[in-house]
Amino acid sequence: MPRLFLTLTLLLLFLLEGTILQVVSPTAWGLPWQAVPRFALVGAILVSFFLGRREGLYYGLGIGFLQDILYGHIIGVYSLTMMVACYFAGLVVLLFQRNLAVVFVTVCLVLFGHEWLLYSLYRLFSTSPVDVQWVISNQILPSVGCNFVFAVLIYLPLSRLCEAVDLRKSARHE
């Protein structure tokens, strides 16, 4: 039951990205930068912290795949980047002791890495390259900032949810 609830939460975050958040995005109000909400990805990264990199990888793959099917021209780009991002997030937390500072720095780095991977993939295949400096200052950094704030907000509720899932999992093993 908690597992279903967790999955539904991530799905809800994904739905919010495409709908309600478009209304409050900075471009809608005429600001020069573009913050892309990736709340479902933030959720998957946190799941990867709490439940291990394997689970994070599955959730990342699922969300990336949905993003690809609903919005993408090429199926597989977001699946790849989100999967990799979640896996590395889980890996980093294994290496260091898990405390709040490490977690939030990791979230920031992983989000930046994800946008950077996306940029490099599209730069590789796209016919019209965009200036790197402009992309970083106008798109990547605002996106990372906005998503980081969301990660701070959702950290506690999601950790509780993941603990419930974890309890259920270990209970089943015994």
Add this chain to the structure above:
Amino acid sequence: MSFFGNKRLIIVLVGLVLLITVMGFTSRERENLTWPEMFTKDVFSVVQGIFYRPAQAFSGFIQDVKSAYNVYEENRALKASVDQYAQVSSELSILQEENERLREQLQAKSQLHDFQLRFAEVVARNADQWNNVLTIDKGLQHGIKKDMAVITSRGLIGRIESVSNFSSTVELLTDIERSNHISARIYPLTAVGGKTAQAPQTGQTPQVGQTPQTGQSPQTGQTPPQAGQPQQSTQQPVDGVIEEYDPQQRLLIMRKIPVGAKIVPNQPVITSGLGGVVPRGLPIGYVAKVQPDVLGLTQTAYIQTSADFSQINEVFVVERSFVVTPDGQLVPSTQTNGSGQTTAPGTTGTPATSSGGGQ
């Protein structure tokens, strides 16, 4: 132990190969979607619609409150344009009547700008720079087909990229990919009563693009021969293809305009209807600036879109009555069972008025 390690490695490798295969397969321009994709898109479009409508209503309310503060200036501007409107509409009706008469004499059938509109609502949007798309709530069942033009009440915004049964995906003009090629025509400024009839609504100051940046080669390409055709060159419309979108300046780019063509800022840009399924006469925007090409052999026009891309709530899907086939023939599009909004071919309404009436 090593067996398990190997197994995991093999799974990862197979997964990667599979992913790359899928990417390669889907990166081509596809005619139809597969049914699992259609199903997913349809289901999600319904759910997204539930979320998006209230959000739209709320933001609309906020916008209304905001605009209530500049009612006074708006009213003044509107009054000024209403004066012009009377003049323009009388001129239009004269021209229309004359056009029809002449066409009858020539026995020419106008086909390029007959179209019908289908109303659709936006259910979701992706603001990502890489996939700048909208999802709308009309699909195959409502007669929508791939590559149809999509407009708002203010101008062209994109084309249908893929269709599923009850929803379809619109690729916006602002998408970074170079798949949006729109044949457009830059019209000369029309003077009505001494004033220019069309002026950009946005408060953007059009830069004077005629000044070459560096005193190098473009000198020759920039200034048209003054002695040759001073008046005629300003009067001629210029055809071209809009190729690209510049996200930094937020302008569309039209390349390969001949050097002799004289283009000044604020000239209207309208679809020409040559080729493809985009009909003639949909407004795209205004010329913001003109620059010589890198080599100085051609010019590049930067175009400010007249549609507002920041908030798109309702759109119209344009179905052209006659479609140009790849061999260059004009073929009537077979879809005439449309949902009540059929315009008989040869209707006198110009595209501008029919799109205005549709909303």
